[in-house]
Amino acid sequence: MSPQSPIPVPAGRPLAARRTExxxxxxxxxxxxxxxxxxxxxxxxxxxxTPPGTTLVDLTQIAFVGLAGARALAAAAExxxxxxxxxxxxxxxxxLARLFRITGLAAGVPMFASLSDALRELLAAGLQDxx
Numbered sequence: 001m002s003p004q005s006p007i008p009v010p011a012g013r014p015l016a017a018r019r020t021e022x023x024x025x026x027x028x029x030x031x032x033x034x035x036x037x038x039x040x041x042x043x044x045x046x047x048x049x050t051p052p053g054t055t056l057v058d059l060t061q062i063a064f065v066g067l068a069g070a071r072a073l074a075a076a077a078e079x080x081x082x083x084x085x086x087x088x089x090x091x092x093x094x095x096l097a098r099l100f101r102i103t104g105l106a107a108g109v110p111m112f113a114s115l116s117d118a119l120r121e122l123l124a125a126g127l128q129d130x131x
Contacts, residue, residue, distance in 0.1 A: 007032035007061055015039035017046045022119065025053025032061035035069030043069060047076040054086035056118050065096055070103045077109045088122065090115050 007016045007030060015033040022028060029046050033039065047057070057073065059065065065073075073089065080087035088110040091097055100106040112118035 028056045030058040034064040036066040040068040058090040
């Protein structure tokens with residue numbers, strides 16, 4: 001199943017998550033639905049269980065992110081930086097981009113408009129780091 005295909009959100013569960021390891025050290029977490037106070041524990045659990053390397057959080061199928069969700073993403077980005085890992089967000093929504101600018105998340109976390117842009121840039125950076 002392609003990470004860009006829609007994730008079905010089960011009835012009664014407003015947030016679904018999918019983990020895709022593109023290659024060792026490159027994990028894409030794709031979320032669909034809404035991230036609010038009730039669903040943020042799902043987001044936090046998925047963000048805690050990340051391997052060393054790079055984690056991309058794909059939010060292109062997210063309809064809403066509340067302040068609790070933005071805080072959880074900021075904490076995950078901070079934790080990744082402290083552990084020497086890379087962390088990035090994929091968000092094509094203007095509303096999400098604005099929320100991340102307002103909360104300051106956009107200032108410290110690489111943000112991408114599409115998953116293909118993120119993969120291209122991060123894989124190119126990884127090749128430069130290795131060279």
